[in-house]
Amino acid sequence: MIVREARLEDIPALSEVAARSYRAGFASILEPDVLATRDPAFFAERFSSSWERVLVSERQGEIAGFLLMTDGHIDMLFMDPDASGQGGGARLLEEAESRGARSLECFHDNEGARRFYERHGWRVTRAYERDFAGRRRSFVFYEKSKAS
Numbered sequence: 001m002i003v004r005e006a007r008l009e010d011i012p013a014l015s016e017v018a019a020r021s022y023r024a025g026f027a028s029i030l031e032p033d034v035l036a037t038r039d040p041a042f043f044a045e046r047f048s049s050s051w052e053r054v055l056v057s058e059r060q061g062e063i064a065g066f067l068l069m070t071d072g073h074i075d076m077l078f079m080d081p082d083a084s085g086q087g088g089g090a091r092l093l094e095e096a097e098s099r100g101a102r103s104l105e106c107f108h109d110n111e112g113a114r115r116f117y118e119r120h121g122w123r124v125t126r127a128y129e130r131d132f133a134g135r136r137r138s139f140v141f142y143e144k145s146k147a148s
Helices: 008-026 032-037 040-048 088-098 111-119
Strands: 002-005 054-059 062-070 073-079 103-107 123-132 135-143
Touching: 002 088, 008 032, 008 040, 008 054, 008 062, 008 073, 054 088, 062 088, 073 088, 103 111
Parallel strands: 073 103
Antiparallel strands: 002 054, 054 062, 062 073, 103 135, 123 135
């Protein structure tokens, strides 16, 4: 897998990967009505104003995953369910760290993501609840020092 910066023409493929990944990753955490709102159109709108901050993991010319980062904070890291476990997420995380990523937020109950981040040296610095999609949700905040 290679990692590269996103291009404007990647938005449709990014949106499809995001929607599939979101449904797969959060099926046991979020309600079906919330998952239904996170369709490709939802993500296309989000990426239309943020694609320049997206890194793409590509496998054989196809987008396999992506990472969106703002000011050193990882907003999203998603891998297509069919590409999970093949190293693309680790490559995205490594590249983001080299570009200054130092924090991220994760659902408390997203055990797979939490294992992934902790395996790569990220540490929980606080746990909290906040509103998300109309309901109170539990989250954890991760940080990684430059020395890690």
